[in-house]
Amino acid sequence: MSYQVDEKGYYGDFGGAYIPEMLYPNVEELRTKYLAIMNEPSFKEEFDQLLKDYVGRPSPLYYAKRLSEKHNTKVYLKREDLNHTGAHKVNNTIGQILVAKRLGKNRIIAETGAGQHGVATATVCALMGIECIVYMGEIDIKRQAPNVARMKMLGAEVRPAKSGSKTLKDATNEAIRDWINNPVDTHYIIGSAIGPHPYPDMVTRFQSIISEEIKWQLKEKEGKENPDYVVACIGGGSNAAGTYYHFLDEPNVGIIAVEAAGKGVHSGESAATSQLGKEGIIHGCKTLLMQTPDGQITEPYSISAGLDYPGVGPLHSHLYKSGRGEFYSVTDDDAMTAGLELSQLEGIIPAIESSHALAIFNDKKFKPDDIVVISLSGRGDKDLNTYIDYFKL
Amino acid sequence: MNRINQKLAENKKLLSIYFTAGYPSLHDTVQVIQDLEKNGVDMIEIGLPFSDPLADGPTIQESSTAALKNGMTTTLLFDQLKDIRKSVHIPLIIMGYFNPMMQYGVEAFCAKCQEIGIDGLIIPDLPVAEYHEHYQTTFEKYGLINVFLITPQTSDERIRFIDSVSNGFIYMVSSASTTGAKNTFGDTQQHYFERIQSLNLRNPQIVGFGISNNETFTQATKTAKGAIIGSAFIKHITNNGIDRIGDFVRGIR
Numbered sequence: 001m002s003y004q005v006d007e008k009g010y011y012g013d014f015g016g017a018y019i020p021e022m023l024y025p026n027v028e029e030l031r032t033k034y035l036a037i038m039n040e041p042s043f044k045e046e047f048d049q050l051l052k053d054y055v056g057r058p059s060p061l062y063y064a065k066r067l068s069e070k071h072n073t074k075v076y077l078k079r080e081d082l083n084h085t086g087a088h089k090v091n092n093t094i095g096q097i098l099v100a101k102r103l104g105k106n107r108i109i110a111e112t113g114a115g116q117h118g119v120a121t122a123t124v125c126a127l128m129g130i131e132c133i134v135y136m137g138e139i140d141i142k143r144q145a146p147n148v149a150r151m152k153m154l155g156a157e158v159r160p161a162k163s164g165s166k167t168l169k170d171a172t173n174e175a176i177r178d179w180i181n182n183p184v185d186t187h188y189i190i191g192s193a194i195g196p197h198p199y200p201d202m203v204t205r206f207q208s209i210i211s212e213e214i215k216w217q218l219k220e221k222e223g224k225e226n227p228d229y230v231v232a233c234i235g236g237g238s239n240a241a242g243t244y245y246h247f248l249d250e251p252n253v254g255i256i257a258v259e260a261a262g263k264g265v266h267s268g269e270s271a272a273t274s275q276l277g278k279e280g281i282i283h284g285c286k287t288l289l290m291q292t293p294d295g296q297i298t299e300p301y302s303i304s305a306g307l308d309y310p311g312v313g314p315l316h317s318h319l320y321k322s323g324r325g326e327f328y329s330v331t332d333d334d335a336m337t338a339g340l341e342l343s344q345l346e347g348i349i350p351a352i353e354s355s356h357a358l359a360i361f362n363d364k365k366f367k368p369d370d371i372v373v374i375s376l377s378g379r380g381d382k383d384l385n386t387y388i389d390y391f392k393l
Numbered sequence: 394m395n396r397i398n399q400k401l402a403e404n405k406k407l408l409s410i411y412f413t414a415g416y417p418s419l420h421d422t423v424q425v426i427q428d429l430e431k432n433g434v435d436m437i438e439i440g441l442p443f444s445d446p447l448a449d450g451p452t453i454q455e456s457s458t459a460a461l462k463n464g465m466t467t468t469l470l471f472d473q474l475k476d477i478r479k480s481v482h483i484p485l486i487i488m489g490y491f492n493p494m495m496q497y498g499v500e501a502f503c504a505k506c507q508e509i510g511i512d513g514l515i516i517p518d519l520p521v522a523e524y525h526e527h528y529q530t531t532f533e534k535y536g537l538i539n540v541f542l543i544t545p546q547t548s549d550e551r552i553r554f555i556d557s558v559s560n561g562f563i564y565m566v567s568s569a570s571t572t573g574a575k576n577t578f579g580d581t582q583q584h585y586f587e588r589i590q591s592l593n594l595r596n597p598q599i600v601g602f603g604i605s606n607n608e609t610f611t612q613a614t615k616t617a618k619g620a621i622i623g624s625a626f627i628k629h630i631t632n633n634g635i636d637r638i639g640d641f642v643r644g645i646r
Contacts, residue, residue, distance in 0.1 A: 018491060020448040020517040021542040022569060024551070163454050164444060176447045183546050183569045281492045281518065282445070294466045295496030296444040 009197025115147025117191030192236025207242025407619025415465030441489030
């Protein structure tokens with residue numbers, strides 16, 4: 001079975017480009033050019049240089065000794081939290097801004113939920129001196145004031161999405177509408193492994209630096225490239241896609257995906273898309289998504305704004321349906337406890353998204369000599385208020 | 394012969410109106426359709442509301458949100474329309490996004506349309522290649538005409554492909570935009586209208602997006618077979634209710 005996108009933009013049954021005709025020229029331009037651009041030597045050189053000197057890559061692969069002892073297995077953490085701007089998101093925005101420049105675009109739009117992708121986009125736009133407009137749900141703007149301020153300080157304009165449920169999915173709709181209305185000069189930097197083809201593949205390739213580094217770093221530390229398991233949290237699924245990418249065709253590497261169960265998978269307040277979703281179309285791709293029996297897209301819930309998305313990237317739907325990936329759902333409570341545990345065992349305060357991946361030990365028992373690599377996709381600074389409220393700190 | 398093709402064969406410029414089913418009130422659907430026909434409208438697009446209408450501007454977004462809140466569903470719309478052909482004879486098209494149709498089942502949806510007397514579908518997020526490969530046979534089995542959009546950015550080559558797959562009319566989006574009213578068309582639109590005319594397509598074209606009044610209707614139909622009005626009509630029924638539909642139609646032509 002193949003886990004690469006096919007020439008029509010599908011991973012198995014999922015993917016494609018279900019877009020209105022108004023978007024066709026933009027998406028088609030990207031589809032026909034992205035691979036050639038990414039393969040240009042000057043592109044690779046610029047991308048690698050920025051990842052090294054600006055983002056601070058390679059990010060460490062850290063053997064978490066006390067966490068390993070606690071769970072009686074060998075745990076490595078891939079430290080995406082140490083990247084500039086505090087999460088894995090910047091790997092993709094660096095890549096896409098360089099693509100946008102080569103396509104001759106001089107205006108960037110993006111969507112954001114918690115604000116992490118918005119900040120990462122505003123950052124690279126400041127770096128390149130390109131106009132930046134970030135769409136953000138009106139409700140999220142109120143919930144994530146510090147990130148709104150960061151984007152403004154970086155020179156971006158934050159536009160409230162006031163339609164529908166006024167959160168991430170509506171911000172995405174608004175960004176798509178902006179692109180329809182500005183078809184010539186604008187590039188849309190999608191932040192997750194979602195959207196019409198070629199976005200899921202392009203974002204996955206930019207994030208695949210994560211698993212590329214894991215391979216050589218693990219070789220240095222353990223004498224072999226492949227761990228027994230790679231674990232990542234999934235909202236839309238960009239850090240997961242990058243963490244899995246170079247292991248997809250290695251059958252001995254277990255792929256573990258952790259979704260947000262919110263207050264419980266069947267509580268009515270959850271974002272566990274693989275468990276609750278059905279095949280459908282959201283934001284231009286066919287994938288699993290949470291919806292009513294009538295096909296209206298529903299509003300998910302998670303304590304973590306980054307996992308609060310009603311769909312999941314088409315690669316992940318394929319991993320789920322084909323059985324290549326093991327999917328687990330972790331509640332708010334278990335994620336928060338795992339975040340506290342990492343803080344006190346290793347001195348690392350994780351983003352609540354990443355805390356979901358760290359809570360895997362409740363559901364899955366590993367053997368003592370298993371090597372388990374967990375993607376620590378972001379740091380917890382942005383979540384301090386949520387941690388304070390939850391633990392009454 | 395499909396009612397759409399019959400209508401297109403008439404020697405006149407066509408006025409087509411879009412409205413959102415279940416708006417302003419849940420059970421207004423049938424009366425709106427009957428009044429539009431009574432007032433001389435040539436064709437109607439019945440909007441099946443969707444939670445995430447990405448090709449639509451604020452007016453249609455808001456009417457869709459309101460219709461869903463009122464309780465509109467695919468099943469209910471079909472139920473409201475079950476006797477529509479006893480009173481209405483002009484072509485009826487359902488316009489909606491693909492996901493609700495997928496969940497209903499594409500074949501079941503098409504069969505139900507045929508049973509009721511729906512003549513065609515407009516699905517903005519179902520691309521022509523997907524349709525051609527996976528759904529065209531089903532649509533045609535149930536006698537449905539699928540209508541595709543083109544925009545000022547669509548290449549001649551692609552327009553010719555769309556023309557070859559179409560068997561009714563081509564929906565000409567007036568400008569690079571989401572739906573919503575404009576007051577006038579500029580030179581860009583005129584050049585675009587003329588470019589399309591010069592392609593001598595098999596299918597007639599009907600212009601939509603940005604048609605709101607007599608001026609834009611007249612400009613659009615100078616070269617095209619007709620025009621579609623959506624947002625401006627929805628604004629009218631938002632402000633005036635559904636009792637004065639005739640006033641709106643008379644203002645257009």
